[in-house]
Amino acid sequence: MTPTIGVSDVLARSRRAIHPAITAAIGRLAPEIRQVATYHMGWTDEAGNAVEAPGGKGIRPTLAILGAEAAWAEPELGVPGGVGIELVHNFSLIHDDIIDTDTERHHRPTVWSVFGVGRAIVAGDALQILAHQVLLESPSPHAAAASAALADATAAMIAGQADDIAFERRRDVSVEQCMAMCAAKTGALLGCAASIGAILAGAPDATVGALRDYGRHLGLAFQAIDDLLGIWGDPATTGKPAGSDLRQRKKSMPVVSALAAGGPEADELRALVLGPEDAALPLPPLETDDVERATFLVEACGGREWTAVRAKANLDAALGALERVRLSAIPHRDLADLAVYVVEREF
Amino acid sequence: MTPTIGVSDVLARSRRAIHPAITAAIGRLAPEIRQVATYHMGWTDEAGNAVEAPGGKGIRPTLAILGAEAAWAEPELGVPGGVGIELVHNFSLIHDDIIDTDTERHHRPTVWSVFGVGRAIVAGDALQILAHQVLLESPSPHAAAASAALADATAAMIAGQADDIAFERRRDVSVEQCMAMCAAKTGALLGCAASIGAILAGAPDATVGALRDYGRHLGLAFQAIDDLLGIWGDPATTGKPAGSDLRQRKKSMPVVSALAAGGPEADELRALVLGPEDAALPLPPLETDDVERATFLVEACGGREWTAVRAKANLDAALGALERVRLSAIPHRDLADLAVYVVEREF
Numbered sequence: 001m002t003p004t005i006g007v008s009d010v011l012a013r014s015r016r017a018i019h020p021a022i023t024a025a026i027g028r029l030a031p032e033i034r035q036v037a038t039y040h041m042g043w044t045d046e047a048g049n050a051v052e053a054p055g056g057k058g059i060r061p062t063l064a065i066l067g068a069e070a071a072w073a074e075p076e077l078g079v080p081g082g083v084g085i086e087l088v089h090n091f092s093l094i095h096d097d098i099i100d101t102d103t104e105r106h107h108r109p110t111v112w113s114v115f116g117v118g119r120a121i122v123a124g125d126a127l128q129i130l131a132h133q134v135l136l137e138s139p140s141p142h143a144a145a146a147s148a149a150l151a152d153a154t155a156a157m158i159a160g161q162a163d164d165i166a167f168e169r170r171r172d173v174s175v176e177q178c179m180a181m182c183a184a185k186t187g188a189l190l191g192c193a194a195s196i197g198a199i200l201a202g203a204p205d206a207t208v209g210a211l212r213d214y215g216r217h218l219g220l221a222f223q224a225i226d227d228l229l230g231i232w233g234d235p236a237t238t239g240k241p242a243g244s245d246l247r248q249r250k251k252s253m254p255v256v257s258a259l260a261a262g263g264p265e266a267d268e269l270r271a272l273v274l275g276p277e278d279a280a281l282p283l284p285p286l287e288t289d290d291v292e293r294a295t296f297l298v299e300a301c302g303g304r305e306w307t308a309v310r311a312k313a314n315l316d317a318a319l320g321a322l323e324r325v326r327l328s329a330i331p332h333r334d335l336a337d338l339a340v341y342v343v344e345r346e347f
Numbered sequence: 348m349t350p351t352i353g354v355s356d357v358l359a360r361s362r363r364a365i366h367p368a369i370t371a372a373i374g375r376l377a378p379e380i381r382q383v384a385t386y387h388m389g390w391t392d393e394a395g396n397a398v399e400a401p402g403g404k405g406i407r408p409t410l411a412i413l414g415a416e417a418a419w420a421e422p423e424l425g426v427p428g429g430v431g432i433e434l435v436h437n438f439s440l441i442h443d444d445i446i447d448t449d450t451e452r453h454h455r456p457t458v459w460s461v462f463g464v465g466r467a468i469v470a471g472d473a474l475q476i477l478a479h480q481v482l483l484e485s486p487s488p489h490a491a492a493a494s495a496a497l498a499d500a501t502a503a504m505i506a507g508q509a510d511d512i513a514f515e516r517r518r519d520v521s522v523e524q525c526m527a528m529c530a531a532k533t534g535a536l537l538g539c540a541a542s543i544g545a546i547l548a549g550a551p552d553a554t555v556g557a558l559r560d561y562g563r564h565l566g567l568a569f570q571a572i573d574d575l576l577g578i579w580g581d582p583a584t585t586g587k588p589a590g591s592d593l594r595q596r597k598k599s600m601p602v603v604s605a606l607a608a609g610g611p612e613a614d615e616l617r618a619l620v621l622g623p624e625d626a627a628l629p630l631p632p633l634e635t636d637d638v639e640r641a642t643f644l645v646e647a648c649g650g651r652e653w654t655a656v657r658a659k660a661n662l663d664a665a666l667g668a669l670e671r672v673r674l675s676a677i678p679h680r681d682l683a684d685l686a687v688y689v690v691e692r693e694f
Contacts, residue, residue, distance in 0.1 A: 030506035032513045095472060099465035118446035121468060122509045125442060128472065129501045132479060136495040144491035148483040154476045159377035162469045166379045 007341045010334045014062035014082070015055070017075060021083045022061075025134050029126055036123040040094055040111045059342065060085045060193040066338070067211050068197030069331035070322075078197030080138035084131040084150050085193045091127035092157060092189075094120055099165065107239055128154065140200045149199055153192035160185025167251045168282045171274050178256040179310075182223045183216065190219035194335070210324040214335065217318035221343045224311035227252035228304065231295055243291040246298070249273050249283060253310060258303030269297040315343045354688045357681045361409035361429070362402070364422060368430045369408075372481050376473055383470035387441055387458045406689065407432045407540045413685070414558050415544030416678035417669075425544030427485035431478040431497050432540045438474035439504060439536075441467055446512065454586055475501065487547045496546055500539035507532025514598045515629040518621050525603040526657075529570040530563065537566035541682070557671040561682065564665035568690045571658035574599035575651065578642055590638040593645070596620050596630060600657060605650030616644040662690045 026037050038044040042053040061082030068078030096102075097110040098120050104110060112120035131154075135147040163181040167173050194215025195208045229238050230245030231254055245252050255273060259266055272294045275283050286294065298304060318339045322332055373384050385391040389400040408429030415425030443449075444457040445467050451457060459467035478501075482494040510528040514520050541562025542555045576585050577592030578601055592599050602620060606613055619641045622630050633641065645651060665686045669679055 030509055032509040033506060091472075095468050099468055117464070118512050119509070121442050121446055121471075122505055122512065124468075125438075125471075125475065126502065126505045126509070128475060129498050129505065132494070132498045133502060136491060136498060144483060144494070147479065147491070147494065151476050151479045151483060155473065155480060158469055158473045158476065159380060162377055162379040162466070162473070165465050165469065 006334070007337050010066070010338065011057055011059070011062050014065045014075075015058045017065060017079055018058065018061040018082050018086065021079050021134075022086055025083055025087065025130055028133075029130065032119070033123050033126045036111055036115050036119050037090075037127060039114065040090060040123065042106070042108070046109075046114050058086075059338065060089055060190070062338065063190065063193040063215060063335075064197045066197070066331045066335050067194050068201050070211065070327040070335060071198035071201045071203035071207050072328050073197070073201030073203070075197075077140065077201045080135050080140070080143070081146055081150075081196030081200050082193075084135045084146070085189065085196060087127045087131035087134070088150060088154050088157075089189060091124045091131070092161070094124040094127070096161065098124075099161070104239075138200065140202075142200050142202050146196050146199045149192055149196060153188040156184045156188035157186075160188070170251075171277075171281065173251045173256055175253075175257055175260050178251060178253055179220070182220055182253070186223040186226075187216040187219035190222065191216035194218070204325075207325045207327070210321050210327075213321035213324075214318045214339070217314040217321060218339050218342060221311045221314035221318060221339070224253055224307050224314065225343055225345065227254055228307055228311070231298065232304070243295055246273070246291045246294045247285045247288075249286060253307045254298050254303035256303075257306040258298040258301035261301040261303070263301070265297050265300045269294060269301060272297070311343055315339055353681070354684050357413070357685065358404055358406070358409050361412045362405045364412060364426055365405065365408040365429045365433065368426050368481075369433055372430055372434065372477055375480075376477065379466075380470050380473045383458055383462050383466050384437075384474060386461065387437060387470065389453070389455070393456075393461050405433075406685065407436055407537070409685065410537065410540040410562060410682075411544045413544070413678045413682050414541050415548050417558065417674040417682060418545035418548045418550035418554050419675050420544070420548030420550070422544075424487065424548045427482050427487070427490070428493055428497075428543030428547050429540075431482045431493070432536065432543060434474045434478035434481070435497060435501050435504075436536060438471045438478070439508070441471040441474070443508065445471075446508070451586075485547070487549075489547050489549050493543050493546045496539055496543060500535040503531045503535035504533075507535070517598075518624075518628065520598045520603055522604055522607050525598060525600060526567070529567055529600070533570040533573075534563040534566035537569065538563035541565070551672075554672045554674070557668050557674075560668035560671075561665045561686070564661040564668060565686050565689060568658045568661035568665060568686070571600055571654050571661065572690055572692065574601055575654055575658070578645065579651070590642060593620070593638045593641045594632045594635075596633060600654045601645050601650035603650075604653040605645045605648035608648040608650070610648070612644050612647045616641060616648060619644070658690055662686055 026034060026041065029037055035048050039046060042055060043050065045051050064082035064085055065075045065078040069075050093105065094111050097105060098112045098117055102110055103113045111123060131150060132147050135143055135150060140146065160181050164185060167181065191212040192215065195212035198208045198211050227245065230240065230250065230252055231243060235242045259270055272286070272290055319336055322335060373381060373388065376384055382395050386393060389402060390397065392398050411429035411432055412422045412425040416422050440452065441458050444452060445459045445464055449457055450460045458470060478497060479494050482490055482497060487493065507528050511532060514528065538559040539562065542559040545555045545558050574592065577587065577597065577599055578590060582589045606617055619637055666683055669682060
């Protein structure tokens with residue numbers, strides 16, 4: 001789905017505000033690391049030549065800027081926060097691609113598959129710490145609080161990633177554990193993105209808390225939609241092969257909730273996705289016929305419906321969080337529009 | 348070499364001061380990550396059972412505590428700095444072992460070889476950010492400055508590691524480039540270790556700068572000794588196979604300075620270590636006979652002498668830096684003794 005005019009404009013404006021700062025930050029990296037980072041960002045090809053970058057939508061830095069404005073501050077105050085969030089997000093993508101041995105992201109070879117595992121680890125490490133250099137050097141008197149909030153969100157995200165890895169070796173992931181993993185892996189950083197601008201602006205705790213809750217719920221809604229797209233999404237728009245999550249036997253929200261439904265179809269799904277009770281996990285990828293059958297079973301067990309309801313409930317909770325405090329009207333509306341846009345993509 | 352009574356006591360006192368704080372910090376990690384971290388620290392075995400840990404000497408946290416005391420503050424002020432430094436140091440060890448595909452450290456299997464690359468990457472990431480959580484939560488009004496100094500040192504260390512990786516694919520590493528890489532990879536974090544206690548104590552810039560320079564020179568001296576031990580060290584004490592650095596064709600200080608000496612012996616060494624001019628780097632490990640010949644050639648070209656002189660010169664520079672400002676006498680003496688001890692190990 002193409003963003004509505006309003007959301008399009010808001011995202012484009014944020015990208016313009018963030019671009020010079022993130023370019024300057026990446027420019028500080030040592031040449032060996034910078035080459036890897038600019039490739040990952042889509043700014044250069046494998047040889048280091050500049051390329052026309054389509055670029056991401058920039059939802060995370062936009063949240064940082066809107067968060068500052070919603071807390072009655074100038075948008076510029078949110079910029080170091082947006083840069084920090086974007087650097088941490090990209091650190092996590094580079095490391096996650098190594099961990100998942102993914103060879104493609106946004107239709108391009110992943111960093112580790114181009115530059116090797118060693119340079120990919122180092123580039124991710126460099127982006128993680130660069131985020132804090134940028135924040136701690138920002139002139140805001142609240143820079144240390146923003147850096148601490150980003151550190152806490154990063155630690156939660158890393159813990160979520162560790163759980164995600166552990167889930168591959170487990171047969172017994174509950175719906176609660178799945179939701180807690182998503183809250184950590186996706187929700188924490190979006191919660192920080194939405195509140196870090198307000199932190200840098202020195203906003204009251206209630207405002208910071210409301211924006212953080214908005215971002216956390218938005219993250220859970222986002223993940224629910226991502227999990228639906230991972231099974232039913234159109235490969236042309238998701239950039240992933242059809243049914244890729246089921247092929248990889250991923251314990252995503254639709255699968256875990258379907259398994260929890262009980263009954264003969266859930267038993268059949270469990271046997272397909274987890275293999276026999278005594279099978280050592282992780283198993284090899286599912287065959288195409290089995291992916292099709294598993295897709296049918298997840299829906300038959302209510303996993304698709306359950307996940308769609310979670311997406312909608314978290315969108316409502318995100319919008320509700322914005323009503324808890326008095327926010328500046330226009331950024332308040334933009335935050336609400338952005339949440340609806342994120343959840344309605346592809347639907 | 349066993350530490351002298353004075354250095355032994357200083358190290359033991361610091362370990363006692365740091366231990367509860369680092370245990371508490373590691374205890375905050377999510378269980379999946381904590382298991383990996385406590386294994387790496389030598390506190391638990393692969394199954395997670397507590398083991399009798401001989402433990403490291405704790406030179407880095409000792410520097411943090413002595414730095415606080417040298418700046419006329421209570422040793423306790425240096426503790427969060429020592430914990431942060433130790434966490435960053437261990438993050439780098441875990442990631443370096445993946446990058447170098449090393450399977451053993453201190454006579455134990457490395458983290459990635461026990462828990463897999465994915466969990467090792469995540470554990471390193473978690474320790475890196477935990478360092479900043481600990482620092483930014485410390486009650487010192489100078490916690491943000493300490494966190495920024497640690498971030499800068501970490502960024503330098505990561506850039507040094509990137510250069511080290513790049514050196515493997517290069518034939519033309521100069522002595523200056525080799526020293527700059529060591530200054531970044533080893534010197535930056537030791538410079539931060541020696542000064543972070545003074546930063547937390549709010550010491551004047553001149554004091555912080557003198558302690559940082561002491562630590563940086565100590566780091567270069569330390570690396571020079573490490574490079575000598577990597578060629579001539581006794582495997583029983585280094586824990587590495589004899590001649591392991593030459594076997595791996597590592598462009599360490601003795602090798603790079605020997606290559607720069609010129610003449611027929613340097614040419615022979617270049618052909619041995621780098622192969623023919625058109626060989627694609629990196630090459631497979633050297634055979635034992637070639638390691639012996641290369642060891643002889645490095646010494647014949649003056650690489651051993653040159654590196655020993657660098658170690659001594661940097662030790663002198665480290666001790667000289669301590670004389671630039673007025674430091675508290677006892678920690679001043681302890682810092683000097685510690686530097687001599689670090690450089691004299693095994694000699």
